[in-house]
Amino acid sequence: MDIAEVLTLADELIFAKTGKHLDYVQEAILRGTLQDTTYTQIAQEVYSSPSHVRNVGSQLWKILSKELGKNITKANFRTVLEQEKIYNYQLAIVGDNIKLGENVTVNNNFNVCREKVRSPKTPQNHQSTAKQPRIDLGDAPEISTFFDRTSELTTLKQWILENRTRLISILGLSGSGKSAIALQLIQHIQYEFDCIIWRSLRDAPPLQTLQTDLIKFLSQQQETNPPNPPLSRGGEEIKPPSPRGGEEIKPPSPRRGEDIQPPSPPLSKGGLGGVINYLRSHRCLIILDDVQTIFSSGQLAGNYQPGYENYGTFFKQIAESCHNSCLVLLSWEKPREIAALEGEHKNCQTLQLNGLGEPAREIFIEKGLAESEKWSQLIELYKGNPLWLNTVAAAIKDLFSGKVSEFLSYDSLVLGDLEYLLHQHFQRLSDTEKQVMYWLANEIKEVEISKKPALLELSPSEFLKAVESLRRRSLIEKVQKGDRTLFTLQPAIAEYIKTHIL
Structure with a gap:
């Protein structure tokens, strides 16, 4: 069975029904279903929660069932395709209707067309020679569970892909999920960039050290990338999920209106000017985690430690310089420059990451807590912070055998390990x-x-x-x-x- 044909067929059906193409999660569900992959495994692939993937899948099967006139589920999708033998054909889509095109074959009430009819905006040369993005997630944390952050991801994608925002801050308390949503974001937009790098400032490196590290990575962009290069996290290879077009990972067509990129500047061009030159010559996504470590304690938020004030100049120039790249900061607190830039430029935005709502119930399911009617109260008390809820749920499981009501019976709110x-x-x-x-x-x-x-x-x-x-x-x-x-x-x-x- 040709997965590329199935994905294209499904894309035509979804487009006819909704006016939108298959999104990243829908593609992963279809591909995973054809490969006998579970929702949990698909969720890990797309950096999302199993419940969110399951909900998207449920809606997907409903649409396909209605358009194909068959009761389709994850369990029988492959069987239906094989029995009806429709996966080698394309539907002819006109507006919101499915109509017959030329060279039509009718298979058990499925009207299909052998011509490769494409809905608007479907890439015509998806298998072009555009380069595969080069990605270094060396400092990114290992995260096993991802929750539904659809609204926040939509906002971030709009800022980066549509508004071309150059500097974005994702702010929130420890454990709120800043790193998790950044990892999810990468999976959604990686093919829009030439290179992506994640670095942590947890050890508060001087700016010169960070710039040297960035330039060392970015300067390699001028080298020819091997076919399907792996993502890297330390020495570990991470295989990215395939885009629509089959099991084989292929890069998208060059973006419309994009000129051939000039050669990268020489590595000797260092410092802030050197980084900006690379951000201009290639579209880069830089993610800096743990930014709060370069700020002073005992002072108002966003005041730099002595010797780290040049980071403020760095952030300011990234936002104000002309380039097509993006710097994302993950931090407990907002840098002073960003507060001022937000009022002056659309090239600088801040996402305040709040707690989870009902998706946080996944935590309690995983921990095996009882009395699900009490879970919303827990979520409200700890404001949906994923790390806090994980910590509290572990204590409830250990001390109260999973009985939430006994935990809540205390007169004051129990903090336990949250104190640290x-x-x-x-x-x-x-x-x-x-x-x-x-x-x-x-x-x-x-x-x-x-x-x-x-x-x-x-x-x-x-x-x-x-x-x-x-x-x-x-x-x-x-x-x-x-x-x-x-x-x-x-x-x-x-x-x-x-x-x-x-």
Whole structure:
């Protein structure tokens, strides 16, 4: 059975029904189904959760069933194709209708056409000589579970592919899933780039060290890439999923309007100017993780450690220079330059990554927790933070045999191992921020900040700066009630302050 033909046929059917082509997850489901792959394995391939893949699959089978007049499921899809022998044909699509074209054969009520009829925007030379992207995920973490972040991924793809945003920050508390969504993003957009590199700043390398490392990788782009080069994470090969067109991975056609790329500049051209030159000569995606490590503790958010101020210049020039590449920052807190650039340029955007909603129930299923009717309460208490929920679920399984009601019966919120995670955030705060946090932790309801609380020994300016800084650290939440803007703390954060700070 020719997988390429099946994918093309399915794409025509989906396009006729929805006006949209198969997306990345739908393609992976069809390909995996033909290869007897489980939803869990497909989810790992596309960096998503099994539940999301299963839901996408369910909708996919419904559409195919309606268009082909057969009850199609994952279990019988291959059998139906083989029995009807339709996978070597193409449907003729006109508008939203399936119509007969020339050289038509009718197989058991399936009207098919032997001509290769393509719906709009289907690449005509998908097997062109365009280069395969070269990818180095050497510093990327190993993540086994991915959750449904469809809305956030859609936003990121729009910024990068449509708006050509040059600098993007993905902000969130530890464990919120910043690295996971960045890995998912790579799988969706990798063929739009010439090269992709992931580096962590966890050891706070000087900017010159980082630039030298980036240039060393980017300068190799001028070399001829071997067929189907593997993605690399350290010394481990990672096989990327195939795009539509069959089991064999083939690069897409050159992007419309794109000229032949000039040779890369010589490696001797170092420093910031050297990096910018490579970003101009090739379309590059650079992901920097753990950016918060280059900022100072004990000061307001986004203030650099002594000797690291040149990172601010680096970020600013990436956003303001003319190029077609993108730098993505993953951080607990927002750099100062980004806050200013967002108001001036569309080339700089920030995604605040909040907690999971119902998709977080996958965590409790995996941990084997009981009393599913109580799970939403857990998600709300810990604001859907994947790492926090994993930590709490493990404790419930170990201490209460999976009974959520017994865990929730305690008068105060149980933190357990979360205390260490929260401590990492609080040791970075300035004195003024700590005062504001103390005040918020003692407030029963959300509060306004139109006036400085009388009990705080801060000037109005210091108070507002502290609130703004805490927002940039994702430590306080903004709640909109009608025309009123209110602020509050997440329950776990408030409990930590009451237990360890007050």
